[in-house]
Amino acid sequence: MFAFIIRRILQFIPTVIGISFIMFVLLNVLPGSAALMTGGKEILSPEIVKKLEKKWGLDKPFHVRYLNYMVGLAKGDLGTSFIRGDKVRDIIGNRLWPTLKLAVAALAIACFIGIPLGFYSAVKQGTWVDTVTMVGAVSGVSMPQFWSALLLMYLFSVVLRWLPTFGYGNGDLKNLILPAVTLGIGYMALLARTTRAAVVEVLSQDYIRTAHAKGLSVLFINGKHVFRNTMVLILTTIGMQFGSLMGETVVVETVFSWPGIGSLMVDSIFLRDTPVTQGCIMLIIFVFMSVNLSVDILYSVVDPRIRYD
Amino acid sequence: MTELSNRTKRPLLEVDHLHTSFHTFDGVVKAVNDVSFAMNTRETLGIVGESGSGKSVTALSIMRLLKSPPARIEKGRILFDSIDLLEISMSRMRDIRGNRISMIFQEPMTSLNPLFSVGNQMSEMFVRHQGLTRREAWNRSVEMLEKVQIPSPGKRAREFPHHMSGGMRQRVMIAMALACDPEILIADEPTTALDVTIQAQVVDLMMKLRKDYGAAILMITHDLGVIAEIARRVIVMYAGQVVEEADVISIFEEPRHPYTRSLLKSIPKLGDASTHGRKRLQEIKGIVPSLADLPAGCHFYPRCPHADPICRQGEIALEEPAVGHRVRCIRHAGL
Numbered sequence: 288m289f290a291f292i293i294r295r296i297l298q299f300i301p302t303v304i305g306i307s308f309i310m311f312v313l314l315n316v317l318p319g320s321a322a323l324m325t326g327g328k329e330i331l332s333p334e335i336v337k338k339l340e341k342k343w344g345l346d347k348p349f350h351v352r353y354l355n356y357m358v359g360l361a362k363g364d365l366g367t368s369f370i371r372g373d374k375v376r377d378i379i380g381n382r383l384w385p386t387l388k389l390a391v392a393a394l395a396i397a398c399f400i401g402i403p404l405g406f407y408s409a410v411k412q413g414t415w416v417d418t419v420t421m422v423g424a425v426s427g428v429s430m431p432q433f434w435s436a437l438l439l440m441y442l443f444s445v446v447l448r449w450l451p452t453f454g455y456g457n458g459d460l461k462n463l464i465l466p467a468v469t470l471g472i473g474y475m476a477l478l479a480r481t482t483r484a485a486v487v488e489v490l491s492q493d494y495i496r497t498a499h500a501k502g503l504s505v506l507f508i509n510g511k512h513v514f515r516n517t518m519v520l521i522l523t524t525i526g527m528q529f530g531s532l533m534g535e536t537v538v539v540e541t542v543f544s545w546p547g548i549g550s551l552m553v554d555s556i557f558l559r560d561t562p563v564t565q566g567c568i569m570l571i572i573f574v575f576m577s578v579n580l581s582v583d584i585l586y587s588v589v590d591p592r593i594r595y596d
Numbered sequence: 597m598t599e600l601s602n603r604t605k606r607p608l609l610e611v612d613h614l615h616t617s618f619h620t621f622d623g624v625v626k627a628v629n630d631v632s633f634a635m636n637t638r639e640t641l642g643i644v645g646e647s648g649s650g651k652s653v654t655a656l657s658i659m660r661l662l663k664s665p666p667a668r669i670e671k672g673r674i675l676f677d678s679i680d681l682l683e684i685s686m687s688r689m690r691d692i693r694g695n696r697i698s699m700i701f702q703e704p705m706t707s708l709n710p711l712f713s714v715g716n717q718m719s720e721m722f723v724r725h726q727g728l729t730r731r732e733a734w735n736r737s738v739e740m741l742e743k744v745q746i747p748s749p750g751k752r753a754r755e756f757p758h759h760m761s762g763g764m765r766q767r768v769m770i771a772m773a774l775a776c777d778p779e780i781l782i783a784d785e786p787t788t789a790l791d792v793t794i795q796a797q798v799v800d801l802m803m804k805l806r807k808d809y810g811a812a813i814l815m816i817t818h819d820l821g822v823i824a825e826i827a828r829r830v831i832v833m834y835a836g837q838v839v840e841e842a843d844v845i846s847i848f849e850e851p852r853h854p855y856t857r858s859l860l861k862s863i864p865k866l867g868d869a870s871t872h873g874r875k876r877l878q879e880i881k882g883i884v885p886s887l888a889d890l891p892a893g894c895h896f897y898p899r900c901p902h903a904d905p906i907c908r909q910g911e912i913a914l915e916e917p918a919v920g921h922r923v924r925c926i927r928h929a930g931l
Binding site for chain 2: 494498589
């Protein structure tokens, strides 16, 4: 088990190298430069632009910059922001907590509502409860986040005036609700559908028939035998989704002016502050890989057939 | 209750004109079509038939384990110890299942939950039906594993199904089924999925346990060898109907229904080839009719070597030409 974790962590390295290369190439072909953006509305003279580019090392050829970046990365140095002059690590560090809070809240909404909903509709297969839930789930998956964000904002902030329209507040719960619901709705729907499919599959298994033949109650069978087997099937979805949840915070954070990684990334792209952009992407990738690893470890906890050695 | 039923000589289990169908998009599939039989305490009754003859559906109807829809028990009664199993509530049925009537299945590889240890799954029986604590239940489970001759049962109880072979898992299923000392054990093709040497071991084990536990066994199989070894009385089913019923010796010595005869002829015998040179194995021509579209009259008519136009006129009744020997064929006397 320990050897497995070490091996998996070592596999992070080639992934990081590959992704950082693609990222570097893409950010390199992006037109404009940070030097041009620093002036804001003013147009800076070519000399100043030249000076700034030299200062940030943007005058050096692509491969040299890439190598420098990778050497820094190996030392744990994500570089320095062009525009702010601060260490990227510190900037991201300040923004990490709001994003994690948002992502975890969204995932919690998705799990605690989506899974029971999917479970219930699978057990009540073919009834109107099932139909309503599944139609709702399809609509939930299909709704774009910026749109559902605006709808929720309009209803709860403008009409009912229950919740603040946007902003982080002082980290208050009431500020968290709308962004978390917006981010969570799609996953809730997806999870409801995945759970339903998983439960339907598990219910048709021979060992469930055995459980009934033993005289166990439906509640007991569902709570023990069906649930545990369903978890094995939906764990992948939960894990994969948490990774992409981190990426999707971009839209929600922008709409709600949430001071997290997503909005930081968007801002830094507009300002061509590439070290910050790269730092954000690296962080999201890291979270994604760590969550996947945790899911794999969790598998061996839930399913005795899975052993890593 | 059991004493009473013994005294009044009522059978332990009585299946009375059972009709079970599946309502599918392609129409109504009559899987069990007017099946009646009775079973006494401690008796071993065999049900033989091809796939699709309705033998498993009969067993699942008794246990009320069929998923409805699509399955529906249309008519009939199933009397167990004077209780009509089809009338009682599901929660009462669950008190009987596993406790007074238990069942083992054909697929030992998939019949156990892969995520829980064998001991855990066996313990459920004791906790559910006898109200034991988890610890007591566990100890009883280990004892049961020992009874079905699983070596080092204490260690095996902590293992998971995937650590065990098919034969071992079937033993676990048998141990679990017998855990609460049931009055009836329904075994639905318990040896079919096992390889031959293991089959013999499982049959031997069941015969031994029958003595120890005194459960009546309803042995469902397509293997006539297993029937010959274990059953006292045999029911032959074809296309959802009982076509012949007799004690095991009569079935093998003087079968009356053309289907039973063909079935017996289609068993390969070791001596045949050497004494008569090359002899082709007899087969039953044609295929089992679709249960959604049964032929009129005798269901076996299209495949029967003795078919006669009169066989197609109306339903064929089950006759009793000799005491305890029932046959569903109007021409049986002349054959």
